[in-house]
Amino acid sequence: MPAICCCGTFCNGGSPLVVRLPATRWSPTSRKSLSRPTAQESFQLISLRRPRQPPTGNQPIPLPDNPSSQKKVFEICNDDDELSSEDSSCSPSDVLMLMDALRLPVEEDLYLSLIKECAESKNASHGAALYSHVRRTCPGLLRRPAGLLLANRFLQLFAAYGCSSAVLRLFDQMPLRDATSFAVVISSLSADGSHRQALHVFVEMHMRTGDRCLPVLEPRVCWLAALGVILRSCVHAGELYFGLQLHGLVIKVLGSCEGAVFGDLEDSLLQFYSKFQHQESAMSVFKRAISVSRSAGSWTSMITGYYRQGQFKEAIYLFREMGRAGKKRNFYILSSTLPACAKMRDAGWSGKQVHAIAIKLGASSDKFVCSSLVDMYMKHELPIEGQRAFDSMDGLRDYVCWNALLIGYAQRGYVVDAAKLLNKMKANGIEPQESTVNHFLMAFNGALYWNMD
Template sequence: MEITYTSPKSAFYNNNHNSLNMYNNNNNIHSHNNGKKIYSTVSVNNHPLSRPSLQIQLALQQRPKRREPKYHLQKLQQLIKPSKHSSWRETTTTTTSTISDVLRLMDALGLPTPIDIYASLIKECCDTRDIASAVELHAHIDSSGIRPGLPLLNRLLLMYVSCGLIENAHQLFDKMPMKDSNSWATVIAGYAENDDYEEAINLFVEMQNRRRYHNNDDMIEFPISWIIVCILKACFHTMNLELGKQIHGWLLKVGNSTNMFLSSSLINLYGKCGCVEGADFVFDHMHRRNTVIWTAKIVNNCREGRFDEVLDDFKEMGKLRIKKNSFTFSSVLRACCRMEDDGLCGQQVHASAIKLGLESDDYVQCGVVDMYGKCGLVEDARKAFEMNEEKRNAACWNAMLTSYIHHGFCIEAIKFLYQMKAAGIQPQESLLNEVRFACGSKSPENVTDGMCPWY
């Protein structure tokens, strides 16, 4: 891998514009003249950053010939050569991290680190999510004496967000003398990904207020879909329907309301807030609908108790040959539990899952067991439960236990509790209480007489 520095060009989030050219080369150290500058190249075989070698070519100022740079590079090459058994991404006690190696190499050369080298190391931190290296790299930039421009500061923001250091990112954000839309978007997305939805919304509103203060009527300048999806996700979790409606109105104004990612987020938001008319409006005005869109509509109808529409949408997906996933089946099976047809619809949905090879999925299996149990088909629920022993989760165990309890199979329920204990599954406390009542006693002491393994 060869890293060649030409001039401090930089571009935001675009590696193709970096003056970084990488290719495999033999282990060598040499210098050559190019005009009035002297270039020195160092290769480090088996270096953690290289695949399989690292070459850094830097322009050196002419200096008195006391010792050529080659001497120092050879010493550094011996110091930073890692173990043969270490991975290039690993950080162990015997191998220094790649970021530290490169920074130490640049310091030993006595040369200022170019902006493009910093940009490359920041990208490495984003890829590896190495927290220690991220903090060290930022400290090195601060101590280097350079005044980083907005593109490099935005890269540092992205590095901190990628490493999960959202507080560090916010501190850097507050100190930035200038901010563009990318700066705001990075911090907002960072808070949304860290489930701090209130702060994400507050930053978004603050950004919009500042833009209005500067007489800029456009809501955002950066690519619409991904950042608006973050805000709609925040609105979903905070039940902020008012802000969601405002964003939806702006999307209709600018002509981006039919984007599938945005539409699915809007459908989820309207459904979560109980605004079924809004969800249907978004769905009906879409030109194309994929699995996510249909599943979001099914989930909303199931939440609102419109079970007949759930089954109609499921059948329509089949007619249109829309691919169904495990979440689709899980939601439809939940609706089948409420249909008073002795499990007939549920059996048809189960057969469809088997046909598509999804019957062993965790969500589908749990939904099938729950559906059969609530429809009174306990034996079918047991068969579905035993179909996939390796991937059964706690919800599936509890669904099977619920089937035994609600249909009066007291002895089977107690035996099943022993199976759960042997499998290391903790049943829900409410189900344990129901087992006690089913056994004819409200006292835990009476259940402990060789009957219930959890008391």
């Protein structure tokens, strides 16, 4: 086997290895033999002069000695091959710049994916840059039927940013609109507080499409949500008759599947009728709804509606019926029922029953429930029970709870207890309002008057 000598040549047992090349006969006419070797021939000659190197194989990559640097390497080269949060600064704008630099067309699927990224990042500048890129590279795409899905996604993106003006501007430029387009615009206007404008958009849609505006052939879930938004807009705008007409339209078009529709729209309809004090209509809707589909919000709306109309006994009866139906009563329902118990003339008997249910459900430590309990006990002239409920709120007391106990003491003539509570209230850093101080002063003046007599 030839060995490498110190001179850099191959040797065979100490004697140089002679490489014999084929002899070429020289002739004066053959100038090719005297010309310079080509690049390939030079590379071959240089390769012959180099010593043979061992094969590299799969050698491990050397890691840095610094432990912090190793941690950074492992963060970058994790199992999912994803960059860490510190190094991931790629935005949708960067993706579009890269596609433009490579002169590659941006497909609709990529636009939809980038819109989703913009919505999750909640960065309005990225969404505006993406919309400008679509208008610049694909002019007229959003105005064609093929771009309806992309236009609806941009509507949802602008609505998520709270830019109702941008939603309306894009909506006006769309020649083709579907149920999703109208639903997004109505929801955006209602969330922005433009309730009357949301109703105008619904009227315009109904004039264009007629009864087909409701979810007969259109996406049903989308329209059921939109109808709930319109009913809430009727409440805020004070449009009672518009809501009644909308309810009639729902019954007219969807009378065959009335129970299912009322099951989805029940909360909005009950809130609508309760706000306008139409408790009989609300009860009619409540009875027509499927028992399984009645949510906690439906029961709460009915209880609150009865309380607003002064029908306290009916509100408490409905609370008991909810328990018999096997429905779970949450903290909000308990805090909505206790004010009705405070108005009952039963020496606090119904309130004590609700208090027992609250303890059983673990709601006695909730600040809203405890505030309602304190108010209920003090109105029934039960200061010991009210003080007990107040003491159970250690660390959860707010101004409402302090105010309920203080006014209860003042109205019942417990001036000394009210004064102690007022000082304790100031020591805890809670400043009483003027109405609370007035109640205390009136109680104090009354006590002085009776003592003088």
